[in-house]
Amino acid sequence: AFAQEPAAAVPTGRAPWVSSRFQGVPDSPLPLSLIPAFSNLKFRDPMQVRWQPALQRYFVCELKGRIYSFPDDESVLQADLAIDLPAEVSSFDASRSTGVKEVYSFVFDPDFATNRFVYVCLILNGRTEGTLPDGSRISRFRVTDANPPRLDPQSELPILTWLSGGHNGCDLAFDQSGCLLISTGDATAPSPPDELQTGQNVSDLLSSILRIDVRGSTSQQPYRIPADNPFVDLAGARPEVWAYGFRNPWRISVDSATGAVHTGDVGWEKWELIHQVVRGGNYGWSVREGHELIQPNAAVGPTPILPPRAVLPHAEAASVTGGYVYRGQRLQWLTGQYLFGDWISGQIWSLPPDTDNYQRIASGQLRVIAIVPDSAGEPLVVSHQSLTSLYRLVPNADFEVQQRQATDFPRRLSETGLFRDTTKHEWASGVRPFGIAHPMWQDGTESQHAVALPDSSRLTVYDSPRPLESVAMFNSRLHYPAGAVLAKTVSVADCRIETQVLHFDGRQWQAYSYVWNPQQTDAELAPAAGQQLTLPAAGGVSWRIHSRTECLQCHNPWAETTLALQPEQLHPAAAAGGAESEWQRLVRDGYVQTRTADGETADPLSCVRRSVTEVGQGTLEQQARSWLHANCSHCHQPNAGTGLSLSLRMWDADAEMSAWGKVPQKGTFGISQPGLLVRGSPHQSVLLYRVGSSSVGRMPHIGSREVDFAGADLLTRWIRSAAGETPAAVQSPQDAAQPELPDLAAITTEQALAVAATLWRSHPAADGKTSNVAAPEQMMTLALTLARSENAVVSSLFEGFLPSDQRVRRLGPGAVYADVARLDGDAERGRALFFDQRRLQCSKCHQAGGVGSPNGPDLNEVGRTSGPERLFESITDPDREISDRWKTQVIVTTAGTILTGVVLRESPDALDLLTAEGHRVPLRTGEIEERRAEVKSLMPSGMAAQLTAQEMSDLLSWLMTLRGR
Numbered sequence: 001a002f003a004q005e006p007a008a009a010v011p012t013g014r015a016p017w018v019s020s021r022f023q024g025v026p027d028s029p030l031p032l033s034l035i036p037a038f039s040n041l042k043f044r045d046p047m048q049v050r051w052q053p054a055l056q057r058y059f060v061c062e063l064k065g066r067i068y069s070f071p072d073d074e075s076v077l078q079a080d081l082a083i084d085l086p087a088e089v090s091s092f093d094a095s096r097s098t099g100v101k102e103v104y105s106f107v108f109d110p111d112f113a114t115n116r117f118v119y120v121c122l123i124l125n126g127r128t129e130g131t132l133p134d135g136s137r138i139s140r141f142r143v144t145d146a147n148p149p150r151l152d153p154q155s156e157l158p159i160l161t162w163l164s165g166g167h168n169g170c171d172l173a174f175d176q177s178g179c180l181l182i183s184t185g186d187a188t189a190p191s192p193p194d195e196l197q198t199g200q201n202v203s204d205l206l207s208s209i210l211r212i213d214v215r216g217s218t219s220q221q222p223y224r225i226p227a228d229n230p231f232v233d234l235a236g237a238r239p240e241v242w243a244y245g246f247r248n249p250w251r252i253s254v255d256s257a258t259g260a261v262h263t264g265d266v267g268w269e270k271w272e273l274i275h276q277v278v279r280g281g282n283y284g285w286s287v288r289e290g291h292e293l294i295q296p297n298a299a300v301g302p303t304p305i306l307p308p309r310a311v312l313p314h315a316e317a318a319s320v321t322g323g324y325v326y327r328g329q330r331l332q333w334l335t336g337q338y339l340f341g342d343w344i345s346g347q348i349w350s351l352p353p354d355t356d357n358y359q360r361i362a363s364g365q366l367r368v369i370a371i372v373p374d375s376a377g378e379p380l381v382v383s384h385q386s387l388t389s390l391y392r393l394v395p396n397a398d399f400e401v402q403q404r405q406a407t408d409f410p411r412r413l414s415e416t417g418l419f420r421d422t423t424k425h426e427w428a429s430g431v432r433p434f435g436i437a438h439p440m441w442q443d444g445t446e447s448q449h450a451v452a453l454p455d456s457s458r459l460t461v462y463d464s465p466r467p468l469e470s471v472a473m474f475n476s477r478l479h480y481p482a483g484a485v486l487a488k489t490v491s492v493a494d495c496r497i498e499t500q501v502l503h504f505d506g507r508q509w510q511a512y513s514y515v516w517n518p519q520q521t522d523a524e525l526a527p528a529a530g531q532q533l534t535l536p537a538a539g540g541v542s543w544r545i546h547s548r549t550e551c552l553q554c555h556n557p558w559a560e561t562t563l564a565l566q567p568e569q570l571h572p573a574a575a576a577g578g579a580e581s582e583w584q585r586l587v588r589d590g591y592v593q594t595r596t597a598d599g600e601t602a603d604p605l606s607c608v609r610r611s612v613t614e615v616g617q618g619t620l621e622q623q624a625r626s627w628l629h630a631n632c633s634h635c636h637q638p639n640a641g642t643g644l645s646l647s648l649r650m651w652d653a654d655a656e657m658s659a660w661g662k663v664p665q666k667g668t669f670g671i672s673q674p675g676l677l678v679r680g681s682p683h684q685s686v687l688l689y690r691v692g693s694s695s696v697g698r699m700p701h702i703g704s705r706e707v708d709f710a711g712a713d714l715l716t717r718w719i720r721s722a723a724g725e726t727p728a729a730v731q732s733p734q735d736a737a738q739p740e741l742p743d744l745a746a747i748t749t750e751q752a753l754a755v756a757a758t759l760w761r762s763h764p765a766a767d768g769k770t771s772n773v774a775a776p777e778q779m780m781t782l783a784l785t786l787a788r789s790e791n792a793v794v795s796s797l798f799e800g801f802l803p804s805d806q807r808v809r810r811l812g813p814g815a816v817y818a819d820v821a822r823l824d825g826d827a828e829r830g831r832a833l834f835f836d837q838r839r840l841q842c843s844k845c846h847q848a849g850g851v852g853s854p855n856g857p858d859l860n861e862v863g864r865t866s867g868p869e870r871l872f873e874s875i876t877d878p879d880r881e882i883s884d885r886w887k888t889q890v891i892v893t894t895a896g897t898i899l900t901g902v903v904l905r906e907s908p909d910a911l912d913l914l915t916a917e918g919h920r921v922p923l924r925t926g927e928i929e930e931r932r933a934e935v936k937s938l939m940p941s942g943m944a945a946q947l948t949a950q951e952m953s954d955l956l957s958w959l960m961t962l963r964g965r
Contacts, residue, residue: 014430016456018454020417021408022483022503026411029398030363032348032395035391037374040078042388045064045386046060046062046390047105050106052112056072057071061104061105061106065122067083068082082149082151085103090153091156097124097132100124101123103121106119107119107174107180118140121172123135123168124137134161138158138160138161139159140159141155142155162184163204166187171263180211180213181252182210185207194286194295197286199284199286200244200301201244202244204238207246207247208242209243209261209263211226212224213226225240229241230279230280242277242280243278245287247265247286248265249275252277253323253325255324256327257325260325262309269289271292271311272318273310278890281306282306283305290311307888309338317344318342324373325337329376329378330376334361343368346363346364346368348371368384378392378393409525413499413516414522423522431487434586436570438629440631440704443705449564451484451591452485453483458592459478459484459591463606465477466479476561477560482504485503487501494537497516497535498513498526499516511548511552513526513545515531530548532819556634567583568612570586571605573612583604584604594607612630612650613626627714627715631708632700633649661677677722680719680724681719681720682716683751687699688716689749691708692712692797695796695799698796707800713760749794753797756797783801811876817869819952820872820949827958828958848962854904862959868959888902889902889931891931893929894926894928899915899921901915910925911925
């Protein structure tokens with residue numbers, strides 16, 4: 001039997017699953033669709049397309065170096081070769097390079113009608129592996145007068161080169177002044193991040209958008225440096241740099257109406273970014289990835305880091321492709337909006353001006369690598385696939401059909417075709433339940449798993465990862481048929497809470513949750529944004545139904561998406577020597593077929609890496625590694641989105657884990673000489689603190705909210721044993737000695753961890769029992785004392801020992817108003833909290849009750865103009881609603897300085913800017929070169945995370961008393 005899993009019945013023969021009702025999605029259909037353009041033409045791995053009005057022809061470049069042209073005629077039968085760069089270009093050092101390897105982009109000179117110049121971004125192929133110092137090159141060619149036109153290879157003039165080696169950037173655009181903009185990447189592989197430490201370094205050409213004037217030259221170079229470039233007078237800086245701090249800026253464009261420059265910056269592990277680029281702008285890499293700090297100790301460049309226009313989590317996008325600001329006529333509702341896409345998911349979005357609220361407008365099975373205006377300014381989409389057409393964005397002709405599908409999407413679990421009887425929780429014919437060896441910790445709940453494969457189709461599992469046909473760039477051992485469904489019902493105390501569903505639509509996975517009704521007869525589809533529940537069966541504790549986006553953060557393609565149905569979970573270590581495992585039964589019953597990399601039938605056991613163990617089984621090392629694999633590895637593995645090199649998969653060797661002795665990159669919580677894991681010293685191990693904390697720094701940050709005492713104790717003993725010590729023998733709760741306590745007023749994090757470890761060991765849950773029991777009386781007294789500590793780093797280690805109604809529970813990042821609505825607030829406590837400079841520091845910017853600073857919105861009448869729910873939303877999400885008066889302003893001065901803040905006072909001749917650091921900066925109007933408003937508040941986000949529900953209720957109660965005179 002599998003731990004915490006009901007035993008799965010073994011079917012005598014496989015029945016087909018024919019009852020599925022999963023089709024389409026429950027959301028409204030997208031307004032636009034993608035249709036082929038110039039459908040007779042097919043290109044091999046196209047990269048870019050440009051319209052040339054003087055020639056009345058389109059030009060397309062392919063990755064392997066061919067450029068074609070064709071007339072603006074939908075019935076055109078073939079494209080004409082303009083140049084084969086690998087075959088025709090020889091201007092390279094043959095001792096170091098074999099020639100042109102790839103072509104990423106090209107752009108026509110603004111004066112093409114008279115000079116016939118085109119600029120091409122080439123990548124040269126080195127004779128040896130590794131980087132090539134001048135492997136990324138911008139070259140100018142002249143287009144001949146022939147019909148069809150050709151690029152004259154003899155006319156090549158190399159303009160600029162830089163290091164190639166991974167992220168090369170390599171897009172081109174002319175700004176409104178006629179200067180050439182060039183994007184460059186950090187020239188390294190994805191990990192470690194920014195290995196050359198170039199992101200914040202303006203002394204080289206990498207990680208930048210460059211700006212040069214190709215209308216002239218000097219004796220040293222075939223271009224000039226524009227006099228207004230931001231770093232021309234900065235010692236040691238490359239004067240070509242216009243903006244910097246990019247990882248791999250993929251596609252740049254210039255708004256034909258305003259001149260604004262936009263780029264899409266391909267993110268690292270968590271975020272994809274859209275930037276509006278300004279002179280001298282610093283966009284954060286690799287100190288930040290979007291808003292997230294990833295290298296806090298790295299030096300920052302010569303200008304402040306600016307926020308992105310928009311950030312997309314990797315649940316939505318994984319390789320962003322920048323587009324352009326739409327100025328066409330056919331889709332006028334898009335006018336002024338920035339269009340962009342994603343190479344991985346095939347999604348296309350629009351981003352309205354002055355907001356970060358992007359909207360999905362189209363989707364297709366494309367590898368979106370460029371979005372550009374056609375001859376009429378309408379969107380033309382390039383898909384990076386073999387033998388593919390170009391595509392147009394047009395109104396969705398199937399909108400009504402898709403609307404009916406959305407209407408018909410199963411809103412109740414009983415309508416999905418997964419169950420024969422939801423009241424009895426009986427799976428439908430053809431749906432196969434299965435159990436796993438080591439379930440993840442979900443606050444003491446239990447789960448029932450099942451897989452449903454349409455008709456009699458099978459899951460193909462390879463003995464090594466192979467490319468997924470549906471998702472570019474990703475490899476996986478697990479290849480599912482379209483229509484596959486994974487289901488998991490989560491229960492506590494025999495009461496079903498939710499059934500989570502993963503549906504593979506043939507191109508990507510969709511995640512849904514169905515919430516069970518109190519009668520336990522059926523479940524309703526949860527909102528896309530998730531919802532908050534209170535569980536009477538579990539003593540009134542709170543339970544979060546995660547949003548569909550949150551679900552896909554864990555169920556990500558790097559972790560092979562389906563976390564339960566994996567060979568390592570289905571064939572536990574104990575099965576290696578005896579009884580048939582769940583994995584072997586699934587193969588035997590025809591649900592799974594195993595293959596070698598060559599497609600030949602494989603031994604099912606060859607597809608199993610290092611198996612996890614069943615809970616409580618195996619060696620201490622096996623148990624601890626199994627716990628980490630089940631609870632952490634879906635995010636903590638290469639490229640999966642944590643921003644760390646930490647990897648916690650069962651099969652990772654110690655060196656691959658990158659944990660032992662490694663300095664924490666995202667907080668030490670006051671631990672002296674900390675490491676992610678420190679051999680023999682649990683109390684210096686930051687990973688242990690995060691697992692044992694209820695709030696501050698808690699991991700996982702989504703999923704469970706309760707501390708797994710048994711898991712924390714297991715990790716404590718494992719870390720201690722890593723120094724060669726023998727772990728302490730298991731003690732019963734009655735035998736556990738109360739530790740000797742230090743001065744509680746001056747307790748350190750290490751001391752607190754030592755006390756917590758004793759409590760974990762003495763808690764009944766450490767013996768494998770449910771955590772929903774009371775600790776011994778003396779332990780409860782100890783926990784109560786420390787849980788009330790004013791030091792939140794300390795108290796968050798002990799709050800989990802208290803009954804739910806006694807806990808100091810902070811709201812955390814998923815806070816909703818329902819968490820505080822039922823509480824009675826104390827206005828006087830709320831007032832004290834508002835003015836407490838050690839914590840919230842609200843009065844540093846706000847004036848309330850006639851006291852405080854006028855540097856932010858006046859709150860003297862906020863209780864009359866806003867209700868408590870609206871105030872709650874303003875505190876938890878300060879960017880949600882910002883009046884024009886308090887929008888963050890980004891100002892570029894004539895001296896090249898970039899300032900970010902809010903305008904306190906303004907006249908026709910001058911203004912006063914309050915920066916995020918609290919400094920007032922007076923500026924004359926003549927000193928301001930550029931100015932734009934960001935839909936971003938200076939008020940720090942995450943304020944609610946450090947408050948308890950009661951503190952938030954107190955604060956709201958006091959704010960509601962502020963009604964002016």
